[in-house]
Amino acid sequence: MPFQSNVPAGELSEKWKQYRSSMPLVAPNNKRRLEVIIVGTGLAGGAAAATFGELGYKVKVFTFHDSPRRAHSIAAQGGINAAKNYQNDGDSVYRLFYDTIKGGDYRSREANVHRLAEVSVNIIDQAVAQGVPFARDYGGLLANRSFGGVQVSRTFYARGQTGQQLLLGAYQSLSRQISLGNVELFNRHEMIDLVMQDGKARGIIARNLLTGKTERHAAHAVVLGTGGYGNVFYLSTNAMNSNGSAAWRAVKQGAYMANPCFTQIHPTCIPVSGEYQSKLTLMSESLRNDGRVWVPKNQEDAAAIREGRKTGLDIAEGDRDYYLERRYPAFGNLVPRDVASRAAKTACDEGLGVSPTGLAVYLDFDAAIERYGKSRAHSLNESNADKGRIRQLGVAVIEEKYGNLFEMYEKITGEDPYVMPMKIYPAVHYTMGGLWVDYNLQTNIPGLFAIGEANFSDHGANRLGASALMQGLADGYFVLPYTIGTFLSQEIRNPMVDPDGPAFMEAEAKSKARIEKIMSINGTKSAETFHRELGKIMWEYCGMARNAEGLQKGRRLIRELRKEFWSSVYVPGRVDEYNPELEKALRVADFMELGELMMLDALDRNESCGGHFREEYQSEDGEALRRDDEYAYVSAWEWDDTDPILHKEELIFENVELKTRSYK
Amino acid sequence: MTLNLKIWRQGGKYPKGQFVNYTLDGVNDHMSFLEMLDVLNEKLINEKEEPIAFEHDCREGICGTCSLVINGYPHGPMQQTTACQLHMRHFHDGQTITIEPWRSRAFPIVKDLVVNRDAFDRIIQAGGYISVDTGQAQDGNAIPIEKDQAGHAFDAATCIGCGACVAACPNASAMLFVGAKVSHLSQMPQGKVESDTRVQRMVAQHDAEGFGRCSNITACQAECPKAISVEHIARLNRQYIGATLGSEKVAN
Numbered sequence: 001m002p003f004q005s006n007v008p009a010g011e012l013s014e015k016w017k018q019y020r021s022s023m024p025l026v027a028p029n030n031k032r033r034l035e036v037i038i039v040g041t042g043l044a045g046g047a048a049a050a051t052f053g054e055l056g057y058k059v060k061v062f063t064f065h066d067s068p069r070r071a072h073s074i075a076a077q078g079g080i081n082a083a084k085n086y087q088n089d090g091d092s093v094y095r096l097f098y099d100t101i102k103g104g105d106y107r108s109r110e111a112n113v114h115r116l117a118e119v120s121v122n123i124i125d126q127a128v129a130q131g132v133p134f135a136r137d138y139g140g141l142l143a144n145r146s147f148g149g150v151q152v153s154r155t156f157y158a159r160g161q162t163g164q165q166l167l168l169g170a171y172q173s174l175s176r177q178i179s180l181g182n183v184e185l186f187n188r189h190e191m192i193d194l195v196m197q198d199g200k201a202r203g204i205i206a207r208n209l210l211t212g213k214t215e216r217h218a219a220h221a222v223v224l225g226t227g228g229y230g231n232v233f234y235l236s237t238n239a240m241n242s243n244g245s246a247a248w249r250a251v252k253q254g255a256y257m258a259n260p261c262f263t264q265i266h267p268t269c270i271p272v273s274g275e276y277q278s279k280l281t282l283m284s285e286s287l288r289n290d291g292r293v294w295v296p297k298n299q300e301d302a303a304a305i306r307e308g309r310k311t312g313l314d315i316a317e318g319d320r321d322y323y324l325e326r327r328y329p330a331f332g333n334l335v336p337r338d339v340a341s342r343a344a345k346t347a348c349d350e351g352l353g354v355s356p357t358g359l360a361v362y363l364d365f366d367a368a369i370e371r372y373g374k375s376r377a378h379s380l381n382e383s384n385a386d387k388g389r390i391r392q393l394g395v396a397v398i399e400e401k402y403g404n405l406f407e408m409y410e411k412i413t414g415e416d417p418y419v420m421p422m423k424i425y426p427a428v429h430y431t432m433g434g435l436w437v438d439y440n441l442q443t444n445i446p447g448l449f450a451i452g453e454a455n456f457s458d459h460g461a462n463r464l465g466a467s468a469l470m471q472g473l474a475d476g477y478f479v480l481p482y483t484i485g486t487f488l489s490q491e492i493r494n495p496m497v498d499p500d501g502p503a504f505m506e507a508e509a510k511s512k513a514r515i516e517k518i519m520s521i522n523g524t525k526s527a528e529t530f531h532r533e534l535g536k537i538m539w540e541y542c543g544m545a546r547n548a549e550g551l552q553k554g555r556r557l558i559r560e561l562r563k564e565f566w567s568s569v570y571v572p573g574r575v576d577e578y579n580p581e582l583e584k585a586l587r588v589a590d591f592m593e594l595g596e597l598m599m600l601d602a603l604d605r606n607e608s609c610g611g612h613f614r615e616e617y618q619s620e621d622g623e624a625l626r627r628d629d630e631y632a633y634v635s636a637w638e639w640d641d642t643d644p645i646l647h648k649e650e651l652i653f654e655n656v657e658l659k660t661r662s663y664k
Numbered sequence: 665m666t667l668n669l670k671i672w673r674q675g676g677k678y679p680k681g682q683f684v685n686y687t688l689d690g691v692n693d694h695m696s697f698l699e700m701l702d703v704l705n706e707k708l709i710n711e712k713e714e715p716i717a718f719e720h721d722c723r724e725g726i727c728g729t730c731s732l733v734i735n736g737y738p739h740g741p742m743q744q745t746t747a748c749q750l751h752m753r754h755f756h757d758g759q760t761i762t763i764e765p766w767r768s769r770a771f772p773i774v775k776d777l778v779v780n781r782d783a784f785d786r787i788i789q790a791g792g793y794i795s796v797d798t799g800q801a802q803d804g805n806a807i808p809i810e811k812d813q814a815g816h817a818f819d820a821a822t823c824i825g826c827g828a829c830v831a832a833c834p835n836a837s838a839m840l841f842v843g844a845k846v847s848h849l850s851q852m853p854q855g856k857v858e859s860d861t862r863v864q865r866m867v868a869q870h871d872a873e874g875f876g877r878c879s880n881i882t883a884c885q886a887e888c889p890k891a892i893s894v895e896h897i898a899r900l901n902r903q904y905i906g907a908t909l910g911s912e913k914v915a916n
Contacts, residue, residue, distance in 0.1 A: 067784065
C-alpha cells in the first residue's frame, strides 16, 4: 500500500495555491455519477457533506446521533482561530502556521499546517455568511480574544458556545443540501465496518440503531469524520457516545493509525468527585485569560483546605504560589495546555492539591474582577467607587464574558465561583493522533479519507486552543472538497459500486457474526465495567506522565482485560432492536485494542514532546526533553493482534528551525 | 439517600407502556441525575434485567440529547438546566421521583424514555438556513452588525433543539423552536434575504409534522433550558403575517 506524504513541491507559501490550481478536476456531469459516503456529521463531516452536495456529488451521510446537530463539536466553548489580523497586532498566516508547528512541539507536517493557516481566514467569512452570531465590538465588527500558547488575539468566539454555533452553521448548510436532494441523511446509523473491494475503500456496513438491522452502503469513496478517541480513558471531556470505532474498523482493514499516544490533557476541567462519575466537564481555556492559577505555598495550608478547615479565601496573598506566572513569566497563565496540565500535576504531586482527593488547583478571578471593576468605574466617571461597588462592576464584566461557564461550574459543584476560587484539574480532552493521511487527507487505503479530529495531520504532539474547530472546518469546507478530486477524477469510468457484490456480502456476514459473538457470551460483567477498568489502566500508565515499565505493564493488563471481556461480558437485550448496551459493548471492544496500541506507541517514543511526557526524558527543572535526531517522525502503525508494525514518516522541516519550546 | 423511582417503560417486556417502580439507595449529592440512572442501570444489568433506555450524550447541557420529564417538568424542577446538568443535591432522601419521556404525537416513543425527534430536523430542512454555498462568502467584517442586535440574534441561536418546549406545551406546539430559528436568522443581515419564504416554509412543515398551535401559554419559555423568550414567537408571528399578507413571496 502507498505510504507517501504526497506534499507538492514548491515554496511553502505557494504549495497549496499552486496545487489547487493544477490538481485534476471532475466535470459536473461526472460528479452526478460519483457517490461519496461520509461518516460523521460534526464540523468536519457536516461541512464536507454540505460542500460535496453543493458541488454536485451524490452524498450519503451517516451519524449515530438522532440528529446531525448533536455531534460533539457542539461542546467546544472557547473559539476558533483565524489569521485575520483584525486586531492589527502583528498576526499573519505565517505566524499562525509557526505557532501551530511550535505548539505541536514540531511533530506535524509543515505543508499541512501552512495550508490550515491559509484557509483559516475563509472559514470565518463562510461562517459569518451562514449567520453564525460571532461576538462583536460596539462598532459592529468581529471581536477577538487571545488563547493559550500565542501572543496575538486571533480567536473568534460566540459567547461560550462557539462550537455549537459553528456546528449549527454547518448543520443548516447540510440541511439545505438534504432538502435539495443532494445529500441523503442516515441518522441513528453506526458504521460497524469498512468494505474493501479491489484494494479500495468502497463502502460501509452500518447498523440501524433503531431496528438493529445491518445495511450495506456502497460508494466510490468513503470519508471518515468520526472524531477522536479520548473516551479510551473512560473519563474524559468527550461526550458519552464519542468513540473510536469507525476509525478502528478502518485500521483493522489495513489503515495506519498515526501517533496514537499523542493525547491532550486539558488543564481546566472540573475535578473528579466520585467513583460513579461518568464524564468530566471542561471549563474553557479562555478562562485563563483572566483567571490566575495557584496553590498554597505550604502543605499545611493545602491539607487544611482538603480537610475543610480552611478555604481558598483564608490563604493570604503572600502564602499563595501562582506557579505558572512564577515558572513561565513570558506566557504566565496562558502557557499551552500540555505545559499547564503538567504543572498542575507537579503541584498536586507535591501535596499542594486543594480538593478532598488532593487533585485540584485554584483558578482565581479575584484580580480580574478588581481590574475590570476599576476600569468600568473609571469609564462611568465613578471616581469615588468603594470596594464593594468596584467588585460589583467587575463581576458584571466577568459575567458578560464567562457567565455561562460560571453558571455551569456552580450547577456541577454547588459552589459560587464569583466568591470562591474555582477548583480545576487536568482531564483528557482531545486526541492529536488519528488515522494517518497524506497531503490529500487520504489514508494509505485508496479511496478512504479522514478529516477533523479523526486524522492526525495538523496538531503534532499538542494542539493549541481554538484550533480544533479551525481544523475540522478547514478539512470539511476548504481542503477535502478539492483534494478528493485527485482520487475521484480517476474513478469517472467506474460504474456505481454494487452493494450486493461478494465483498459487501462477506463484510456484512462478518459484522453480524461479531455481533452474535458478543451477544452470545452472556457473562456477568457489563460493558461499562470493562470500559471503566480500561480507563483506569490508561490513565495510570498512559496518562499525563509515562514510563517504559508502566507502559509494558499497561499493555499486559489490557491484554488480560481483552481476554476477560470476550469471555465474561454481558450484553442485555436483543440484536434486532434499539439496544444502547450492545452499541457500547462493540465500542468498548475496539477501545481496548486501540488502548493497547497507544501503550505500544508511547513505549516506542523515547522522548517527551507535547502531550506525551516520558518521565525518563526530562530536563533538570522538569521540562520535556525532545529528541529530534531520533524521533522527528510520524509513527504510523499497521495493526496486528500480536505484533503491530511501525512505519515511520520522517518529518522534514525546511522552513522552521527546531527549537526547544520555551514559554519562559 | 434512598429514592423511589417511578419510571415509564415502553417496549420489550412492557409493550403497551407503563410506570415501573424501583427503589435505589446509595445515591449521593454530587451525582448528576443521569449518573443516578447509570447506577440504577448498572444494578439492573447485574440482576440480568433490561436497563432503562434514556438518551444522553455530552452531559454538559449543550448537545440537546437528554429528554426526561422529571416530576412533571421537562428537564426537571431546576430552571435553565438540562436533565444532564441537574444534580441530586436538589432531591432529598425518601423522595419519589417520576420520570417520563417527552410526550407529543410528533415525537413517537422509540423505547422507554427515548423519543424520535426527526421532525425537528425536517423543520430545519424546510428553510432553517441561509442559502450560501461554500466559498461564496465576502470578508467577515464587510457587514457590521450592531452589537445589541447581534446579541438578540444570539439569544435565539442558543436553542439546543432538545424539544423541552414541545414537552412543556399542552398543545405540543414547537413554535418556540421554530420561532428561535426564524428570529435568529432574520435578525442577521445575511438572513434577511430569504426571511419571507423561510418563515412560511418552516411553519408549514411544523404543522405537517403534527405539532399543535401556539396559544400563548408560555410554558415553553419557563421550561426552556436556554431560557429562550417567547418574544421570538412574537417575531415569528409578525413575520409570518407580513410574509403571507403583505408579500408576494409565497413559499412554494
